[in-house]
Amino acid sequence: MTARFNHTIIASTDPAEMAGFYRDLLEADQAPSWGPFHNVQLTDGVLLQFATPPMEFPPQHYAYLVDDDHFDRAYQKITDQQIPHWADPQRSQPGKINQGHGGRGVYLLDPSGHYLELLTRPYL
Incomplete structure (x- = not known):
């Protein structure tokens, strides 16, 4: 199997707001969220996970x-x-x-x- 990009965590000051912003601008699908993550699914299967890290970023x-x-x-x-x-x-x-x-x-x-x-x- 060749390597393919699967997901990334994007540091967020407000994960829910960020997920909504990206979902709207990228016309992406909402994905189930869990734990600290608010998730957005892109058309090619890549998952964007928005979460607040424990430090400044x-x-x-x-x-x-x-x-x-x-x-x-x-x-x-x-x-x-x-x-x-x-x-x-x-x-x-x-x-x-x-x-x-x-x-x-x-x-x-x-x-x-x-x-x-x-x-x-x-x-x-």
């Missing part, structure tokens, strides 16, 4: 590949909800998207302060 970067129609819907939500966003990871181009790698991309912060990227074409 640095922001991480999470990038999600979406199709063009999904990007349009997500970007509409971002703009409708007036979520700050940028065309670049350095946050020097506010309120814009990029046209990198033959597609489109956008960067924003999730409710716990992690860097979230949506892109329509993979880098490789």
Whole structure:
């Protein structure tokens, strides 16, 4: 069997809020939650588990590949909800998207302060 990505735990200040945010933006399915985890299931079977760690945590970067129609819907939500966003990871181009790698991309912060990227074409 080849290795495949299965799940990750994303440190969260409010796991329920984070699960809802990701579920809405990524159009993902709610998955059963247990213990400290609020879970979201992505289409490819990857489980995102949101939990509050026992210590402070640095922001991480999470990038999600979406199709063009999904990007349009997500970007509409971002703009409708007036979520700050940028065309670049350095946050020097506010309120814009990029046209990198033959597609489109956008960067924003999730409710716990992690860097979230949506892109329509993979880098490789």
